Amino acid sequence: MELVLVVIALAIGIGAGIPLGIKLKEKKDRERLASVEEKAKELLDKAKEEAERLRQEAKIEAREEAYRYKEKIDQEYEERQRKLAEQEKRLLEQESRLSEKESSLERRSEQIERRAEELDRKEKALKQHEVELEQEKQKIKALAEAQQKELEKIAQLTHEEAKEIVLKKAEEEAREEAARMLVRIETEAKEEANRRAREILALAISRCATEMVTEKAVSVVPLPSEDMKGRIIGREGRNIRALEAATGVDLIIDDTPEVVVLSGFNPLRREVARIALERLISDGRIHPARIEEVVKKVEEELDVTIKEIGERAAFDVGVYGLSPELLRLLGKLKYRTSYSQNVLQHSIEVAYLCGVMAGELGLDVKKAKRAGLLHDIGKAVDQEMEGPHALIGAELAKKYGEDEEIVNAIAAHHEDVPPESILAILVQAADAVSGARPGARKELLESYIKRLETLEKVATSFPGVQKAYAIQAGREIRVIVDSHKIGDAEAVHLSRDIAKKIEKELTYPGQIKVTVIRETRAVEYAR
Structure with missing residues (x-):
């Protein structure tokens, strides 16, 4: 509620x-x-x-x-x-x-x-003067005609006959003078050309200093101990057979302490065998499978090294833009020798010489060096192809995009084809200077003595020759002739004939100078 x-x-x-x-x-x-x-x-x-x-x-x-x-x-x-x-x-x-x-x-x-x-x-005034001159000319012409008629009467010869006699005499005198001038000019030109050529060659030689490598057909590999020889041979000789089969080189294991000798004429294969054997020795594992593996790896590495060698040689000389294949062939020349002269070093030297001479003559220095460096490129493959190395090298140069002038210089440096330019002549001269200078190439004592004897024999085979002496290691031969049988003019022809016969019958590096000496003695007694 x-x-x-x-x-x-x-x-x-x-x-x-x-x-x-x-x-x-x-x-x-x-x-x-x-x-x-x-x-x-x-x-x-x-x-x-x-x-x-x-x-x-x-x-x-x-x-x-x-x-x-x-x-x-x-x-x-x-x-x-x-x-x-x-x-x-x-x-x-x-x-x-x-x-x-x-x-x-x-x-x-x-x-x-x-x-x-x-x-x-x-x-x-000029017109008046021309009229007067024309009148004087007519007077002179009339006097000349009268004088000519008088002379014809005196000499009993017509004007044409006298003119022909005078012209014939003048022509004979002109020919004699021209002949004398021609001989003088030719002599001066030869002397100047020889002097200039000597200066250029001397300059080229003085500016080129290179090391030379001695030719060898064997390589020596040192061993850490005598026990290593047994490991290289292997059980029942399987290791040495595998190494020889893989490299194509003969291994000579004899009583020489702690040394293995590699023998072979192919320098590339010998180099592969040397490097492979050194690696196997340092590694310690020597068996057929390992040998094949190491040899294959060394071949691949050597191929890269060869190209680097070619590139470095071209760079040192100042030749650029060569094909990679040409650079590889150029690198292979390091392992090729000719008369004990290393071919790559020879090619570099020829390139320098060509460059110096081309510079003195105002020619293209770069092109001259290029031709000199490539002139022996055919020697890199001449064991694999048929024909002269100069023509093989020219084909290779043409194949890999070289200029026609360089191709001709390579082909013509041993005169297998005619030279088509000054460049080809320069390569010939530089090749001769590099190969013919003292110490550049080496030959066996027996072959050297035989060549000198043959040279003297060729010179004494001509009639009128009394004695012949080969001097300067066979670079010059001096021939003494009988002055009663051989005259001055005949001595010139004799020197040329001897030189031609030497070219035909002998093989030699560079050139041989032939000097014919004719002695004239005048004897009188005072009583």
Whole structure:
């Protein structure tokens, strides 16, 4: 009952409070509205002030812009006025110059007129002089005819016969004089050419100093101990047979202490065998499978090394742009010798000599070096192909894109084909200098003595020869003849005949000088 009464009382209180709350809210809304209107009024006033300020600033900026524009127009006006004044000044100067030119032209015209009048006078005088000369010429002609008739009567010869006699005599004298001049000029030219050639060759030789390598057909591999020989031979000789089969080189194991000798005429195979054997000895594992593996690896490495050698040789000489295959063949020449002379070193030397001589003669130095470096490239494969190494090298050079002049120089350096340029002659000369100079090439004592004896025998086979002596290691032969049987003119022919026979019958490096000596003795006794 009490609870019911409490609920009723609460309901009555709430119903009376609702109108009062509404009134309070309306009052607050009115106060807030008044505050908002006041703030809006303030903002409106501030906006008007800001607009007025901006308007004033815009007016000021407009005035300043107008002032600047006016100044710019004034400057442009002044600049135009200045340019017009300058153009007016130039026009006045041009008018002045034109007037001066007109005056000058008038003066020149007057001078030309005076000269024309003077030339007319001279022309008339010249015509008169020509008439007088023609009259004098006729008189002289008449006198000459009369004189000729008188001479014909005295000499009892016609004019044509006398003229023919005089011309024939003059022709004989001219021929004799021309022959003497020709002999003198030819002698002087030969002397000058020989002197110049000697200077160029001496200069080329003095500027080229290279080391030479002695030819060998064997390589020696040192061993750490005598026990290693048995390991190299292997059980029942299987290791040594495997090594010889893989490399193509003979292994000689004899009583020489701690040494194995590799024998073979192919220097590349001998080098492969040497490197492979040294590696097997240092490794210690020596059996057929290991031998084949090491030999194969050494061959691959040597192929790379050969190309690097060719590239280094070309770089040292200053030859660029060679085909990779030519560089590889060039590197193989390091393992090739000719008369104990290393072919790669010989090729480098020939390249230097060609370059020096080409520079002295005003030729292309780079092309000369290129031809000299490649001249013996055929020796890298001459054991694999048939034919002279010069022609093989020319074919290789042509195959790998070398110039026709270089190809001919390679082919002609041993006169297998005729030389077609000065470059080919230079390569021949440089090859002869490199191969023929003392110490460059080596030959056995027996063959050396036999060559000298054959040389002297060829010289003494001609009639009239008393003695012959081979000197300067066979580079020169001096022939003494009987002065009663051989005259001066015959001595010249004899030297040429001996040289031709030597070229035909002997094989030798470089060239051989033939000197024929004819002694004339005049003896008288005073009594």
